[in-house]
Ligand code: ADP
């Protein structure tokens with residue numbers, strides 16, 4: 001695959017960056033003496049869901065920071081929709097269609113779900129208006145018909161219509177996460193990076209989120225790609241078209257969920273053994289522990 005191409009140094013230049021939403025090639029990041037990432041590459045197809053997994057300290061968050069423009073790699077390049085953005089700021093990447101969620105959502109607790117999405121939509125359309133609203137969110141100007149239509153669509157795909165009028169302060173974490181995803185989607189991105197969106201959620205909320213992520217990609221009309229960094233490997237295997245596995249800063253495997261499930265290096269990284277995998281591609285039955293395959297080698 002890519003690593004082989006990299007070695008021969010020929011096929012790499014033939015990588016069709018235009019055909020991918022996002023490409024990272026040979027990314028290395030050093031923190032002092034520590035190699036947080038060593039020559040990591042990935043390619044994300046339009047309209048696909050890619051999972052990024054690996055044990056604690058594997059380099060997942062570092063890679064996400066490199067992709068989103070918060071961290072400049074020591075080596076390697078990043079292309080966003082065919083354009084080399086290695087030196088572009090996070091804001092410039094956002095303008096080119098990259099959106100992300102954060103593990104700690106920053107929401108205005110007094111505002112309703114709907115008001116958050118209206119604000120997020122305005123941030124895309126008019127920064128001036130956004131700032132006016134932000135300075136005094138309680139005086140939120142009434143939404144225009146176009147804003148209402150767009151926000152109604154978002155509420156529906158996120159399954160938030162029923163709680164649209166509720167202040168986010170009153171809502172459970174699973175709903176708050178969806179509001180955060182909605183804010184990222186309001187900019188109508190081409191690539192959405194999700195940082196551990198399932199952390200702290202119970203199984204029912206997790207499954208709801210996973211279903212929403214699937215339908216967001218399926219219903220998108222311009223090939224939205226989602227990259228999900230997640231501790232829950234079983235969830236990632238059930239959701240993703242392609243999975244990339246990091247361990248100690250290196251990409252140790254990449255492929256379909258089936259290939260990853262059967263990959264001896266992955267099993268060794270997670271389970272420290274060579275037993276055959278137990279899980280199937282089917283979504284988790286509700287009576288199983290979602291953390292079961294979430295192996296942390298330090299425990
Ligand atoms: P993951 O998200 O997979 O758990 P990280 O990307 O957070 O892993 O970290 C990868 C490695 O880099 C870890 O050993 C971590 O301690 C180290 N690291 C991450 N960020 C920094 C930093 N800002 N300074 C120094 N070391 C860091």
Ligand code: MG
Pocket residue numbers: 060061062
């Ligand atoms: Mg992390």
